[in-house]
Amino acid sequence: MIPLRTSVRRLVAAVVVLGLGPALVTPSAALAAPGGEPGAPTVLAKAAPDECFAGIGQPYPAGPPCATGQSKVNQAYLWGMTRAGKTLFFGTGANVNCLTSGRTLRNTTPAINADWVCEYGESQIAKRNPQLPVTLGDHRMPRLYSYDLRANRITEKTDLVRNASPDDLTRLQTTVGIRAAGNHGGVALLGGPALGESINLFAFDTTTGAYLGSRNFPAYGNIRHFVVAQGALYAGVGVGANGGNRGHVLRWTGSKADPFSFVEVADLPAQAADLTVHEGRIFVTTWPGGTEELAAATPSTPVPASIASVWMSPKLAAGAPGLTPDDAGAWQQVWNVTSYEPDAVVARSYGLGGLASYGGYLYWGSMHVPLKASTLHLSVYPPVDEAGIRATIQNTQRAISIHRGKGFGSRHQRVELLYGATELPAYDPAANGGAGAWSVVPNGLTPKYGPAGFGNPYNNYTWKMAVAGGKLFVGTMDWSYLAKELGQATAEELELSPAMGDVLAAAPAVTAARANPEVPPAVYGGDLYAFPGPTKPAKTISDAGVGNHLNYGVRNMVVDGATLYLGMANPMNLRTDPTDDVPEGGWELIRLSGDRC
Numbered sequence: 001m002i003p004l005r006t007s008v009r010r011l012v013a014a015v016v017v018l019g020l021g022p023a024l025v026t027p028s029a030a031l032a033a034p035g036g037e038p039g040a041p042t043v044l045a046k047a048a049p050d051e052c053f054a055g056i057g058q059p060y061p062a063g064p065p066c067a068t069g070q071s072k073v074n075q076a077y078l079w080g081m082t083r084a085g086k087t088l089f090f091g092t093g094a095n096v097n098c099l100t101s102g103r104t105l106r107n108t109t110p111a112i113n114a115d116w117v118c119e120y121g122e123s124q125i126a127k128r129n130p131q132l133p134v135t136l137g138d139h140r141m142p143r144l145y146s147y148d149l150r151a152n153r154i155t156e157k158t159d160l161v162r163n164a165s166p167d168d169l170t171r172l173q174t175t176v177g178i179r180a181a182g183n184h185g186g187v188a189l190l191g192g193p194a195l196g197e198s199i200n201l202f203a204f205d206t207t208t209g210a211y212l213g214s215r216n217f218p219a220y221g222n223i224r225h226f227v228v229a230q231g232a233l234y235a236g237v238g239v240g241a242n243g244g245n246r247g248h249v250l251r252w253t254g255s256k257a258d259p260f261s262f263v264e265v266a267d268l269p270a271q272a273a274d275l276t277v278h279e280g281r282i283f284v285t286t287w288p289g290g291t292e293e294l295a296a297a298t299p300s301t302p303v304p305a306s307i308a309s310v311w312m313s314p315k316l317a318a319g320a321p322g323l324t325p326d327d328a329g330a331w332q333q334v335w336n337v338t339s340y341e342p343d344a345v346v347a348r349s350y351g352l353g354g355l356a357s358y359g360g361y362l363y364w365g366s367m368h369v370p371l372k373a374s375t376l377h378l379s380v381y382p383p384v385d386e387a388g389i390r391a392t393i394q395n396t397q398r399a400i401s402i403h404r405g406k407g408f409g410s411r412h413q414r415v416e417l418l419y420g421a422t423e424l425p426a427y428d429p430a431a432n433g434g435a436g437a438w439s440v441v442p443n444g445l446t447p448k449y450g451p452a453g454f455g456n457p458y459n460n461y462t463w464k465m466a467v468a469g470g471k472l473f474v475g476t477m478d479w480s481y482l483a484k485e486l487g488q489a490t491a492e493e494l495e496l497s498p499a500m501g502d503v504l505a506a507a508p509a510v511t512a513a514r515a516n517p518e519v520p521p522a523v524y525g526g527d528l529y530a531f532p533g534p535t536k537p538a539k540t541i542s543d544a545g546v547g548n549h550l551n552y553g554v555r556n557m558v559v560d561g562a563t564l565y566l567g568m569a570n571p572m573n574l575r576t577d578p579t580d581d582v583p584e585g586g587w588e589l590i591r592l593s594g595d596r597c
Helices: 008-014 096-105 124-128 158-162 166-173 291-295 372-380 386-395 480-493 498-515
Strands: 042-047 051-053 070-072 075-084 087-094 144-148 153-156 180-184 187-193 199-205 211-217 222-229 232-239 246-252 262-268 271-278 281-287 309-312 332-336 351-358 361-367 402-406 414-419 423-428 437-442 459-468 471-478 528-531 539-542 553-560 563-569 588-593
Touching: 042 144, 075 096, 075 187, 075 553, 087 180, 087 187, 096 372, 096 480, 144 158, 158 166, 158 211, 166 199, 166 211, 180 232, 199 222, 222 271, 222 281, 232 281, 246 281, 262 271, 262 281, 271 351, 271 361, 281 361, 309 351, 332 402, 351 471, 361 471, 372 386, 386 423, 386 437, 386 498, 459 553, 459 563, 471 563, 480 498
Parallel strands: 075 180, 180 222, 246 271, 351 459
Antiparallel strands: 042 588, 051 070, 075 087, 075 563, 087 144, 144 153, 180 187, 187 199, 187 222, 199 211, 222 232, 232 246, 232 271, 246 262, 271 281, 281 309, 281 351, 309 332, 351 361, 361 402, 361 459, 402 414, 423 437, 459 471, 471 528, 471 553, 528 539, 553 563, 563 588
16 A cells, blocks of 8 residues: 655644544344344444535534534444453544545545545645645544443443543544454453554453553554454554555553553564464464555566465464464465466455454455556556556456465365456466457366355455354455446546546456356445355355445454354445435444354
8 A cells, every 4th residue: 555654743743633523323223124033133333423514625514413514424434343241342443435545546636426525635634734645634533432232332432532641632633543453351452553654552441441541553554453362362463654564463461550562473574464263373364565566566576475365373382372472483374365366466456354263274355455456557567548448457356255274384285265266367468469468367276156256246355254153254345336436536546538437437347247247236235144164155144234235344243152243334424314215324333143144
């Protein structure tokens, strides 16, 4: 991703304190089944409007409620969540689609439609603070919550942080979002990347709910997930802007008296994405390096160690219990995306996301930032005409692939493709007399259960996996609802014709239809699937946002026995009218009984 080159000091000086406004609503109606019978998904909490909007670049009217303008809900993602006994701790991220589109796709031209607005450099925040990069004009302070599962009661924790000290307030204001959450030893840790090249963490007592303080970690630039393994808490982090330089796994060595003590127990060439425990080891998926490194890729370039991969730790029980700094250099890469993807440039745009141990196998899936592979490929191999642009766009689309394996690191290692493609387009710049050409290249793999994306070409993130009620659940992001607007915005930034925006938006479906003419039409909303057993294909639990098609992804899953708690991503910040026939925007917390799925 494009690094943010503004210094931390200037960014901190640029932050504006924003009013909190109404926090949330807590509907109790069941979503999926009439009458709300047991097992039906139930919305426990949802973001509510927190700002008034009167037009791009215009001052924000007072409210909500809004006497002028319209209400807006900035808090888009329930981004990081953890369960401590019968209490959930979680935090949010605001306008994340605007931040990602600006940072990764270079879309910084203000855009508005009926569903969302991204103001970028025209926002009041950016205008008041010219030091702030235009990509961050839609940043808003994240919020922190706990949810009592016994009493079905939510408590906002944001003011505990805001009022603790000026340093705590500044750290919260400069946190992009609460992207990660974990707990151990009576301490819940929530945090995420800061506006500069660092991360901020916030700690709470899981018994009393008391706020324990915060800390800035300048050595790290991103944090995504935690995992508890054999009595110890671990976190995956990245180094540099947005974590794009390299990565580490950290072991928490803290306590309630000292919540921010960690040691590094893994040195990785790329930032850690998700973590899980499998066969007495920690396995980590990684996210690729920065844009400059990605753009240097050609078919003849050696595969960099930072390419999206699965990494395996030493045995947790070997030597000292758990991992120690002595283990930092002993991790092993056991799989990377070039085992599936034949195009050298597209492969470097992949990330890897959710993973889980289930039925003796390790499962994992891929991640594809919408249009990232297209924009990267266009920059590495610029086409000479519109036909070449069209071919690049259509041939660089990828839906998620799902893999599993066992016997890692041994001569008996075996990896299977569960959902994916047997052949994929690859570009050869030397073909056609040096003019370059695309061709379909077999990858030597046959999916065991079905096509990429579970048959949905717009499934672009394998966001989270979790085991509950004897089933393996997989939550995705589906970007079909964004495709039209995002395609046009990207075309404008790349100075392509308006027609190319339509091509960008339709490319996933066009590519899938070429391989399978019976591809169904797009169904809006993130998807949730469940493998009922290790010998059976996945079943669809929801293909429409678990009751709200504006929920474009299942960002989080936390397990309590056979019950799942889902944290949804919904950035439709202008959808706030409960009286119209469109559902509302903003994050949702949903309860789902896994044993009834």
